[in-house]
Amino acid sequence: MKSFQFIFALFLSQVVFSQVYKSSEPLAHTYSIVARDSVTGHMAVAVQSHWFSVGSVVTYGKAGVGVVATQSFVNPSYGPKGLALMEQGLSPQQALDALLANDSGEMFRQVAFLNTKGEVATHTGSSCIEAAGHRQGKNFSVQANMMLNNTVWDAMADAFETTKGDFSDRIIAALRAAQEEKGDIRGSQSAAILIVSGKATGNSWEDIIMDLRVEDNDNPVEELARLVNVHHAYDFMNQGDLAMEEGDSKKAETLYLSAQNLFPDNLEMKYWYAINLLNNKEFEKAHPILKSIFKQDINWKTLTSRLIKNKLLIISDEELQTVMKL
Template sequence: MNTNTVKTVFIIAVLCFTQFTNAQVYKDQFAHTFSIVARDVKTGEMAVGVQSHWFNVGSIVAWGKSGVGVVATQSFVNPAYGPNGIELMEHGTSATAALKTLVEKDEGRDFRQVAMLDVNGNVDAFTGANCVESAHQIIGDNFSVQANMMLNDKVVPAMEQAFKTNSNLPLAERIVKVLQAAQDAGGDIRGRQSAALIVVGPELTAQAWQDKLVELNVEDSEAPLVELERLLKVHNAYNFMNEGDLAVEHGDMKKAMEAYGTAQNMFPENLEMKYWTAIAMANSGQLRDALPIFKAIFEKDNNWRIMTKRLPKSGLLSVSKSELDRILKL
């Protein structure tokens, strides 16, 4: 069986499954909302960002897979667009063709709003005739912004403008700016409740747990975008901690301390970041410099002192008994 035949058989199978799922899902899942699907032309990363006045909007709207593409399915949601769209794109169907295929087979298409983007930058969107106004979409170069049940017609153009004017930012931060612009322009006529952001990479990953570069979900909040922005900063800070840990493993303490320092500047109130920095310093022969950090941490929460006593047995703290005593007596 040649490649084209295999591809044809696969698409037929997906369509058969889609016909079944579309018959079951019509107007029972609501996610009237604004969203963006986008690709960073420099890194190849792809993302979905969304906010809505609905609980846990990200769980049904935002879909993505590294090396494949992303999907936003909203309005009266048919969640099947997510996994089915990803499957079609993974097997070589462009985002445009995948969306066309799925919409044509959807009896509830007039109530749907969907956007798809693939790893090659192909992007398309669909807004059904019965989506609640204000409902619009704008498809651009490597992005699509779409919204329904908005307060006014300014929301989608504001999203487009924000995406174009924040091209200097990393993709995740750029997406947050787009969502903030939508809210500032009027946003969802009902208000706001939840938000989500996923970012996937340009290459397929061998391990499923490595697929999402960013996966943040604000399920219920009076200010979901404020919380989403905060979570993204925390996420980035912990990425620097991971960089520091890798540098320690390679014996590059200068690089490690730079990474740890960046993380702590981003999240200064986090004791755990300070603690593991001190542990890394103690393990690398910099106990004198680590002692003041340990002392400050122990004064705020004595549980970290108890933790320190346990670490040598696990091999996470490699100091002498006398050095351990110095730490614990702080």
């Protein structure tokens, strides 16, 4: 088996390091979290900053490998290079040490690595702007710089460790905890969350569990939380679509209703729930829902008649005419 030293040498010979501080580098002073879900194996990196489109420069992840947050005076190369080193078999600490050793601007960096085992490595450079620091825990690391208060990273860690529920909800709880401690001294602007699978399939649509960004918003963490909730709702919609394809309209009905409960004002979610009620011959329940939808947007009525051809709606001609008169 090749030694880590040999892998190191091979990797370093194939890439050119230009990791020095440049005044043009993004000033993504921020707080972030890298974490692993011990139940699913999913890995996440999430961030908030008073900087436009912070997710485009801070968050990196690869299914079956790990996640990276690179911030402060950002050197974006820590993302792809760190993932490449971990994919070669180096631990997060070994990978981070290798990059720091070749970076004359390391004192300006704040970086966190996490791998599929939940192992973490974190660096807060000596020249990161106060308040700056990090805290590691089982399956996670939280880090922050240019905070108003030095309580941010502890609050984030406590929130992640104690919050119950879905993995993404625990991540959002950590970001909210930072905001409750006044967060970035400059305020808020953008946020992002990236979740990848612990095992790679090679199919990006399966390997990327969630990839959401708020590029410019007065309250980016709350907007990100809203988008996470919408994402959960559409997960139910996608599962409902699959159930429809398989001809299991009862299962689809349950899934569409779950989506609707999360996103009650969305007409499309109400619509597909009602269509499944029709397929299940629950006409009395479906009709008032469809009537309300058609009143708000007549195009849904036009769509309904077209579903017959694709066998997504299986009802008699008589019943279809009843629906068309709603």
